[in-house]
Amino acid sequence: MAPQEYWDPVIPHVSEHDAIVPQRPGFGTCLDDPTTTSADEVLEREIEYVQALIENIDGNPVLFGHSFGGLTAIEAARVVDVDAVVAYEPAILPDGFREQADLAERMATLLKEGEREEAVKRYIEQVLHPEGIDDLDAWLSEWPVWPDCVGLAEEVLRMNRAVEQYRLPDQFDIGAPALVLTGTDGPDFLRESARSVHEALPHSRFVEFDGVGHGGPAEAPERIAPAVKSFLQQKR
Template structure:
């Protein structure tokens, strides 16, 4: 593993494997870099996969002060340490972090799989962070994370996802959701980098609406719907997701 120091002094750890053009993978909430267990083997033959642990995950550092801007700075620090122009891939909340990083740091391409972006009534009515906090204060950690996972994935049954590691990240999930609820997508985005937006057929409605709105506001984006797939397609069908990413990278 390697480390890079972010703007605020936080040490960010990342793994690097494979050969080919660099591809930085930015994970969402809960499982950290280990989320790529299924996807990484499909990518390392064609790309150099660089997978950071976001702050507060795994061996990466953290700070009491938190913001989406700090997450963006962390990704930028990783991208800037890589030799060659990188493609940036973000999933879920990692997609929102990657979007913000790409606005300030040059990347070759950007791929976003259902970034955690709330628009319209989804944003106006968002209360997940507060609901989770109430449950945590009542000692209901498992219920708080079950609520989070149902909202994040669109799945009704999430017991299989409630691992000890996932439960340990309840407070991180709260701060992420607070950042999501506060985020406002600009009416126009000055981001000309070629962008591939991945939309799953069975993903949560609020994420699907966010992706479509983002597609409307980006000047150079392509929208691909992954049929028969949900928000966790990187785990359930990694071969198809990897093939879609690789085809875009090789253009």
């Protein structure tokens, strides 16, 4: 499932607000030359992409992001005017976890060996389904976007390197209110970092959903949507 599509079941419930859910460059939108983008340029590239979107619309929108998109949304809110930010498990690593993180290196090794599918499987196992899947290959064979994910292996690698390099600031200089969401069935390190992000934001609400995983907005929209709607109504 492409990053933008995680929010598709939720957005209709907040249709009275101007919402922007950027599609990550390379994940459905065009890159001039994705092979020339280094890990330390990935986040900057995506912030510039979001900034261009916002500057071409009237008013200040609500910016939605999931995982790496959540990190992008928060960082973009530091440089553009938005009405609010909604981020589900922004991809920021706690210090202790980041110091030992080696997902990008493991993926890079597999890609050098020509094992594209195995490289992306490591990402799925650690981030998307840390609870484990009995027969991962069978599950992937039924996952409609699996071939596209394999095709984006290098971009997934660069994204993970960017995450491993990122440092959470003590305080975000963001004036807009933010809603930070997480689920108890997702990766523990993302649950921890979601709370840390909430604490670093000056105007933030934090909501944790019991029994919901990293795919929260698409996995449980009937639970996520009311929390988002309530937040947007009360911030007015």
